[in-house]
Amino acid sequence: MLKLDVKKLLLLQAKACLNTNELAKRASMPRTTITNIVHRKRNATPKSIGLLAKALGVDVSELLLNEKDN
Numbered sequence: 001m002l003k004l005d006v007k008k009l010l011l012l013q014a015k016a017c018l019n020t021n022e023l024a025k026r027a028s029m030p031r032t033t034i035t036n037i038v039h040r041k042r043n044a045t046p047k048s049i050g051l052l053a054k055a056l057g058v059d060v061s062e063l064l065l066n067e068k069d070n
Contacts, residue, residue, distance in 0.1 A: 003065040004037065004044035004052075012056045012063070026055035 013023055020038075024031040029051055036042035044052075053060040 002044075002046050002049055002060075004049055004063055005065045006038055006040070008063055009052060010038065012058060016056055018056075023052070023055055027051040028055075 013020075016023075018026070020034055021031050024034050027034070027048075029048060033042065033048065034052075037044045037048065049063055050060055053063050056063075
């Protein structure tokens, strides 16, 4: 099962100088979905992880928890 590393997401978002609205627009996702994922009110789906990775210009694996962290 894919598990999003929220810290990695936020770090990559900061590196890209994007606020949540800008990231949501790039990822074609609702801002509230990203906010809920970051605040762990909602789990990220494989599709949402893929959309976020694409919006940030990184490989999906860069957003995932390492297996040793599970």
